Amino acid sequence: MAYKTKLISLTILSICLIALFLFWDIGEHWEYVLPKRAIKIFAIIITGSCIAFSTIVFQTITNNRILTPSLIGLDSLYLLIQTVIVFLFGGTTLAMMSREYHFLLSVGLMIIFALLLFKYIFKKEGKNIYFLLLIGIIMGTFFESISSFMQLLIDPNEFLVVQDSMFASFNNVNTDLLLISVVLLVAITVYFSRFVKFLDVISLGRDEAVNLGVNYDHVVKRLLIVIAVLVSISTALVGPITFLGLLVANVAHEFLRTYRHSFLISGSILISIVALVGGQFLVERVFTFSTTISVIINFVGGVYFIYLLLKENKTW
Numbered sequence: 487m488a489y490k491t492k493l494i495s496l497t498i499l500s501i502c503l504i505a506l507f508l509f510w511d512i513g514e515h516w517e518y519v520l521p522k523r524a525i526k527i528f529a530i531i532i533t534g535s536c537i538a539f540s541t542i543v544f545q546t547i548t549n550n551r552i553l554t555p556s557l558i559g560l561d562s563l564y565l566l567i568q569t570v571i572v573f574l575f576g577g578t579t580l581a582m583m584s585r586e587y588h589f590l591l592s593v594g595l596m597i598i599f600a601l602l603l604f605k606y607i608f609k610k611e612g613k614n615i616y617f618l619l620l621i622g623i624i625m626g627t628f629f630e631s632i633s634s635f636m637q638l639l640i641d642p643n644e645f646l647v648v649q650d651s652m653f654a655s656f657n658n659v660n661t662d663l664l665l666i667s668v669v670l671l672v673a674i675t676v677y678f679s680r681f682v683k684f685l686d687v688i689s690l691g692r693d694e695a696v697n698l699g700v701n702y703d704h705v706v707k708r709l710l711i712v713i714a715v716l717v718s719i720s721t722a723l724v725g726p727i728t729f730l731g732l733l734v735a736n737v738a739h740e741f742l743r744t745y746r747h748s749f750l751i752s753g754s755i756l757i758s759i760v761a762l763v764g765g766q767f768l769v770e771r772v773f774t775f776s777t778t779i780s781v782i783i784n785f786v787g788g789v790y791f792i793y794l795l796l797k798e799n800k801t802w
Contacts, residue, residue: 489742489749496756503763510771525664526656529724530766532667533656534734534758536720540713541731542738542747542754543678546689547706548615551739552794554731555717557619558603559626560596561726566629567592568651573636577644589663592722593670593715600714604707615706655778656724656766667719674715681705681712685747727780729787734758736794 508523544555571580580588603621637645684705687695695702720727738754765779 489744489746492742493749493752493756496753496760500756500759500763503760503767507763507767510767525661526766527763528664529656530762531759532664532671533720533724533727534730534762535755536671536716537727537731538734538738538754538758539751540716540720541735542751543685543709544713544731545735546685546747547709548619549689549691551736552732552791553619554728554735555713556726556728556731557626558600558622558714558717559629560600560714560717561721561728562626562629562633563596563599564592564721564726565648565651566633567595569633569636569640569648572644572648573640577641577647580647586662586666589666589722593718596718596721597714600718601711604710604714618710651725655780656762663723667723670715670719674712678709678712681708682747682751686745689745689747725780727783729784729791730758730761732794733783733787733790734761736790 504527507527508520512519540555545551545553568580571583603618603625606621637648640648684695684700687698687700688702688705690698692702734754734757735750737757738750741757742749742753744750761783762779765782768782769775769777769779
């Protein structure tokens with residue numbers, strides 16, 4: 487019952503922050519301003535849900551609360567895609583490209599990469615999730631190195647186009663992209679619903695899950711596909727936000743103090759919405775667009791990550 491009370495509190499806080507963001511200093515031209523703000527809120531809800539959802543599942547699979555799905559290398563691949571387009575075809579091509587085509591291209595390439603990676607890793611017996619993380623870190627570093635090399639070669643003016651892709655932004659979200667994202671999110675949620683019952687058992691570890699009758703490898707492969715799709719949607723929609731998942735997932739664990747993933751996923755999504763709406767409000771009202779929300783989230787998340795490392799070090 488306490489879990490439900492905490493979730494209700496988070497829901498009320500989320501609604502209050504959303505209302506504050508929508509109606510603060512709305513002025514006389516509310517019929518123009520309100521829809522623009524509503525689109526940002528919609529994008530925040532989708533992005534926050536995808537990141538929180540995927541991080542909770544990923545940390546459960548790895549049984550480690552200081553890891554995030556970004557370790558697979560999808561964020562680095564997204565930046566590489568943008569860099570390659572500018573390097574080969576010029577910044578004008580990226581700027582003038584249809585947003586729907588650009589979104590589907592980015593999501594499609596990231597999902598294909600993830601599927602190929604999973605197929606290679608789990609092709610042979612004895613390969614585990616930590617081997618996947620190792621390969622993901624190597625590939626992510628490789629993608630970043632290629633991106634950095636290409637960025638040094640392109641024209642400085644065209645580099646500014648690439649630079650816009652390095653930081654998440656909710657300021658120019660296309661409504662058509664929101665519709666596509668919602669369709670993908672609903673589809674992957676329906677697919678995930680078949681496996682959610684296994685998460686509480688998987689959190690005990692591989693050996694315990696197998697002993698309790700879970701087809702561990704089969705379930706983990708499917709859950710990794712869910713994670714890849716969710717991360718691809720959020721990254722292609724607004725850009726990479728590296729530490730948001732780490733932040734909201736750990737806050738959800740500390741706040742709810744439960745092993746039940748139905749509560750953890752819901753709580754982390756609500757905390758993610760609170761963090762993103764509050765962060766975007768600060769960007770627009772306090773910093774007057776002099777920074778981006780990803781900078782704020784990554785700063786807070788980076789500090790929290792250091793805290794978690796120090797905390798874990800003390801337990802050892």
